[in-house]
Amino acid sequence: MDNGNISVRTSGPAADKIGTSLRRAILRGEMQAGTRLRQDAIAQQFAVSHIPVREALRQLAAEGLVTIRPNRGAIVSRLSSAEARELLEIRCAIETQAVRWALPHADADVLARAEAALMESECTEDVARWMEINWRFHFTLYERAGRPRALSLIESLDLQIDRFIRVLFTASDYRKQAQEEHRAILAAYRVGNAAAVTSLLEQHITETSRLLTELLERYQDE
Amino acid sequence: MDNGNISVRTSGPAADKIGTSLRRAILRGEMQAGTRLRQDAIAQQFAVSHIPVREALRQLAAEGLVTIRPNRGAIVSRLSSAEARELLEIRCAIETQAVRWALPHADADVLARAEAALMESECTEDVARWMEINWRFHFTLYERAGRPRALSLIESLDLQIDRFIRVLFTASDYRKQAQEEHRAILAAYRVGNAAAVTSLLEQHITETSRLLTELLERYQDE
DNA sequence: TCTAGATTCAGTGTCATATTTGATCCGAAC
DNA sequence: GTTCGGATCAAATATGACACTGAATCTAGA
Numbered sequence: 001m002d003n004g005n006i007s008v009r010t011s012g013p014a015a016d017k018i019g020t021s022l023r024r025a026i027l028r029g030e031m032q033a034g035t036r037l038r039q040d041a042i043a044q045q046f047a048v049s050h051i052p053v054r055e056a057l058r059q060l061a062a063e064g065l066v067t068i069r070p071n072r073g074a075i076v077s078r079l080s081s082a083e084a085r086e087l088l089e090i091r092c093a094i095e096t097q098a099v100r101w102a103l104p105h106a107d108a109d110v111l112a113r114a115e116a117a118l119m120e121s122e123c124t125e126d127v128a129r130w131m132e133i134n135w136r137f138h139f140t141l142y143e144r145a146g147r148p149r150a151l152s153l154i155e156s157l158d159l160q161i162d163r164f165i166r167v168l169f170t171a172s173d174y175r176k177q178a179q180e181e182h183r184a185i186l187a188a189y190r191v192g193n194a195a196a197v198t199s200l201l202e203q204h205i206t207e208t209s210r211l212l213t214e215l216l217e218r219y220q221d222e
Numbered sequence: 223m224d225n226g227n228i229s230v231r232t233s234g235p236a237a238d239k240i241g242t243s244l245r246r247a248i249l250r251g252e253m254q255a256g257t258r259l260r261q262d263a264i265a266q267q268f269a270v271s272h273i274p275v276r277e278a279l280r281q282l283a284a285e286g287l288v289t290i291r292p293n294r295g296a297i298v299s300r301l302s303s304a305e306a307r308e309l310l311e312i313r314c315a316i317e318t319q320a321v322r323w324a325l326p327h328a329d330a331d332v333l334a335r336a337e338a339a340l341m342e343s344e345c346t347e348d349v350a351r352w353m354e355i356n357w358r359f360h361f362t363l364y365e366r367a368g369r370p371r372a373l374s375l376i377e378s379l380d381l382q383i384d385r386f387i388r389v390l391f392t393a394s395d396y397r398k399q400a401q402e403e404h405r406a407i408l409a410a411y412r413v414g415n416a417a418a419v420t421s422l423l424e425q426h427i428t429e430t431s432r433l434l435t436e437l438l439e440r441y442q443d444e
Numbered sequence: 445t446c447t448a449g450a451t452t453c454a455g456t457g458t459c460a461t462a463t464t465t466g467a468t469c470c471g472a473a474c
Numbered sequence: 475g476t477t478c479g480g481a482t483c484a485a486a487t488a489t490g491a492c493a494c495t496g497a498a499t500c501t502a503g504a
Contacts (some may be wrong), residue, residue: 013292013456015280039486049458051273054487055280058237062284070235071465071486086371093319094312149308235487261455271489276456293455293496 015055237277323367
């Protein structure tokens with residue numbers, strides 16, 4: 001964390017800025033699951049009092065990224081394999097519906113951007129970068145759904161699970177497999193084949209779920 | 223609001239107690255959409271400083287019940303007809319999936335409790351009471367899904383929309399219709415007919431959506 | 445009528461302080 | 475050696491008084 005002592009008063013509430021910064025650190029794996037989040041240390045780091053820190057932590061807790069234990073402090077949330085499986089099941093249910101909504105409204109712009117994301121993801125070796133592009137690829141497919149709430153919900157589910165998907169990179173050849181699956185999804189999307197898109201998307205998420213829950217189960221045995 | 227000056231220090235953080243109390247007031251319609259939520263007034267009412275009030279408001283904002291405008295204060299969230307429609311669409315997608323998960327594991331206890339909820343809802347004239355029982359009825363059908371996260375998500379969606387469904391009681395014969403639909407759903411559930419259950423549930427939620435969005439559109443024209 | 449500055453309102457956060465909670469440690473008793 | 479109770483510790487939780495900030499509204503002048 002290289003924030004230094006920034007002025008947090010000039011662009012919105014301090015609590016929001018702190019929350020954004022902590023969220024980023026958690027999502028990039030700089031703060032691992034189980035890490036203690038001490039109010040006074042964070043307050044010192046951001047050169048603020050502990051009040052906006054508490055507010056930021058509450059916000060992150062509501063998002064599921066942080067677990068608050070009253071009077072004992074906050075930690076970066078862990079995720080059990082059962083929870084992971086379930087989150088991905090929910091994602092699957094909503095994302096397949098979102099893509100059905102979006103597909104009839106897909107245009108050349110959407111296709112070009114999804115293709116660009118796919119090309120970009122093939123050129124990067126950086127895990128954090130790849131995860132960002134992965135999200136952008138998926139989001140682009142759903143963009144024309146006309147359902148902001150659903151997309152927001154998908155994003156919040158994504159936030160809870162993507163930092164764990166990150167570990168698949170070192171534990172399996174996840175990236176190669178995911179790229180192939182993305183290619184197939186985009187090909188079906190391009191010709192407007194809704195049944196194929198949803199089926200491929202479902203397989204993609206289900207396979208991710210299988211790999212991730214296996215990995216988390218191994219973690220829990222250690 | 224008849225809370226008086228209660229001691230909020232004896233069972234968990236003050237912010238949690240305030241949040242719970244405000245949430246209840248919002249859900250029961252005691253605080254209408256658009257109502258100003260002033261930190262100082264709430265702090266006075268609960269005999270606390272403004273700090274736990276701010277934390278409670280942030281928590282409720284994260285739940286979608288409250289909208290915070292920086293430097294301008296918080297209001298009880300409004301809901302546009304488009305948002306209502308979408309929330310119910312999402313609910314429909316998840317609840318039909320939840321009931322599919324639950325149905326193979328339904329037992330006599332679940333059936334008895336769902337039946338009891340239905341009977342109880344037929345005996346009450348109180349809107350708040352009916353809404354609670356309505357939730358209990360639905361929740362009971364999903365209980366055996368073995369998916370705590372999904373059920374939690376359904377509940378949070380419920381929280382965002384049920385206070386608006388309340389107004390259907392005075393604006394249409396919603397209750398009678400909903401009771402009939404509940405009866406049909408339970409009958410199909412009882413014989414384990416998953417296709418019929420999901421289809422009836424989908425119709426039930428879709429019909430609710432239709433009525434509610436019409437009503438909200440009328441509100442917005444005034 | 446429009447614009448700029450003043451005023452108002454309520455939020456945002458600090459500070460020094462006190463209190464509370466839960467975990468850990470330590471000594472005494474068995 | 476084990477158990478139990480009290481003391482200690484670390485960190486969270488919140489107070490009350492105060493200062494500052496931002497956005498909306500009001501007022502006066504051009």
